[in-house]
Amino acid sequence: MTDYAPRTELTTHCVENQPAADLECDLWRDDRPLRETLSQFAPAWVGERLAPLGRRLGEPDIQRWGEQANRFPPQLHTFDRHGRRLDEVDYHPAYHALMALAIGDGWHAVAWEREHDGGHQAHVAALYLLTQAEPGFCCPITMTHAAMPVLRQLPESEGWQNRLLGRDYDPAAIPAERKSTNTFGMAMTEKQGGSDVRRNTTRARPVTSPGTGEWYRLDGHKWFCSAPMSDAFLTLAQTDDGLSCFLAPRFTPDDRRNAIEIQRLKDKCGNRANASAEIEYAGAWVQLVGEPGRGVPAILEMVQQTRLDAATAPAGMMRQAVNEVWHHVKGRQVFDRRLADQPLMQRVVADLEIETEASLMLAMRGARAMDRSRSDEHEAALARLLPALGKFWHNKRGPAFMAEAMECLGGIGYVEETPLARLYREAPVNSIWEGSGNVICLDVLRIMERHPASIDALRRELNLARGHHAAFDAAIDSLDERLTASPGQLQAEARWLAQCMAQTLQAALLIRYAPNGVADTFCATRLANASPIFGILPVDAPLAAILERLEA
Known part of the structure; x- marks a missing residue:
């Protein structure tokens, strides 16, 4: 048997030509586009409140929490041992820990604490930052935030409303009244109907007499219930008056x-940290919210809020991804040059940065419209339309964006040790929930038909930027022409219309508020x-000026 001398030095595993280990960062300080956008749109207090959050989210333990929450997904316990x-x-x-951080700072409630004074902008900007820690846990934060307009339709709901505004996260399975802070979920979808909630078969029967605020007993099945450990859920069910909206607490009025x-937890492609359940209502106690038979209008108050969040999350994920890319290419040499100095890579990264800024700008403009919607008809008209446009378009761009970002890192981008694999799996979900792409496009057509003031408001926003770039002017002229088509043609072109509205509005916002190099390059390339791929920029694109925006 041959004896081998032990190796005294490892010569085959010298780590070189790799970017520096991840260091502590500051998601607020390092994000110039976010700070600039808020300085244009929001009251000063919003940035002041966000700055500590950005510092905290840049600390290494937060990123570790995000990785752990995904690596160890939720587990269902259907029965106790007896x-x-x-x-x-x-x-x-x-x-x-992530839930306690977000709720402790009040990001689920800030829109209602500072309603009409930048509260929606604070919420959306915080969600953009929190998404960069971990997107999945943001789902219950979003739904809790969005429940407030629906709770206001429930008589004697002051207790629920006050507990929504609380800041003491309590995950215990105890009656809601014993907590200072409640979280809220939503369960609308049934397997036979999906987005067509009119096909719902879940049935509610009054305990004594029917009517708003009265108790009913609910029987039926829901195909998706997000955040099933919430203290209460908003749900849709049939009554003798038609489809109605109900509040379903986790505990009955007598604390049982x-x-x-919960039948099972869904084994999802991504969004692993967030539990999504299939549930059965087996005579559950529920309260009628809003008017009987008017369930869809009642819950649309919530959906409008969640759609804006679903338009914001991809912008946050884009920011996290492009930051990872920029950190990598600055620390990696290929063919004797830094990747960050190579023209092809510069064009890809600059294009990703432009897309990120455009998505952030549209999400924040939607939030400002919501903040001002009660006192300004123009803003109210925009608030009806912008969440749908942003949700549709940002999420169509997200998967291709994440694939490009992964490719920039090469093989390491494809493994779970970087967040890019997780972001890639996460990217499709915001396009699916709260209405898939086709549903959103049909909603845009309904807004055009029922609220023509929204299209007039969009035209006004676009015309404010007219004259800066020939491609932009041509795009809004083409949009105007096609908006006059017949109803049948409009439906056939609904996806084109939604994309065109979103991109021209992004361009208008960049023209008015972003540096010329960003706006001009966006107009020229969108x-x-x-091009269907990122990185196809004009030869004279101001790459240095765009890339410099990635630096603190």
Whole structure:
């Protein structure tokens, strides 16, 4: 048997030509486009409140929490050891830490604490930052935020409203009244109907008499219920008056577990940290919200809020991805030159940065419209339209964006040790929930038909930027022409219309508020010579000026 001398030095694993280890960062200080956008749109207090959040989210333990919350997904416990129904979901401590951070700072409630004074802008900007820590836990933050307009339609709901505004996250499975802070979920979808909620078969019957605020018993099945450990859920069910909206607490009025049975947790492509459940209402106690038979209008108050968040999340994920790319290419040499200095790579990264800024700008403009919608008819008209446009278009760009970002890192971008694999799996979900792409486009057509003031408001916003770039002017002329088509043609072109509205509005906002180099390059590459891939920029594109915006 041959004896081998032990190796005294590792010569085959010298780590070189790799970017520096991830250092502590500051998501507020390092994000110039976010700071500039808020300085244009929001009251000063918004930036002042966001600055500590940006510092905290840049600390290494936060990124570790995001990774752990995904690596150790929620687990369902249907029964206790004695066979009694339990219907509880266990989360990794990292998930609870992220929830406590967000709720402790009040980001789920800020829109209602400072309503009409920048509160929606503060919420959306915070969600953009929180998404960069971990997108999945932002789902219950979004739904809790969005529940407020629906709760206001429930008589004697002051207790629920006050507890929504609380800042003491409590994951315990106890009656809502014993907590200072409540979280809210939503369960609308049924397997036979999907987005067509008129096909819902879940049935609610009054306990005594029917009417708003009265108690009903609910039977039926829901195909998706997000955040099943919430303190209460907003749900749709049929009554004798038609489809109606209900509030389903986790505990009955006499403090027993409500008959909301979790059948299973969905094994999803991404969004792993967030539990999505299939549930059965087995005579569950629920309260009627809004008018009987008017369930869709009642819950649309919530959906409008969640759609703006679903338009914002991809912008946050884009920012996280492009930051990862820029950190990598600055620290990596290929063919004796830094990747960051190579013309092809510069064009790809600059193009990703432009897309990120455009998405952020549109999301923040939607938030400003919501803040001002009560006192300004123009803003109210925009608030109806912009969440749908942003949700549709940002999420269509997201998957291709994440694929390009992964490719910039090469093989390491494809493994779980970087966040890019997680972001790639996450990218499609915001396009699917709260209405998939086709549903959103049909909603845009309905807005055009029922609220023509929204299209007039869009035209006004676009015309404010007219005359800066020939491709932009041509794009809004083409949009104007096609908006006059017949109803049948409009439906056939609904996707084109939604894309064109979103991109021309992005361009208008960049022209008015961003540096000329960003706006001009966006117009040239999105409205003139559009390419399906990133990195196709004009020869004279101001790459240095665009890339410099990635530096603190």
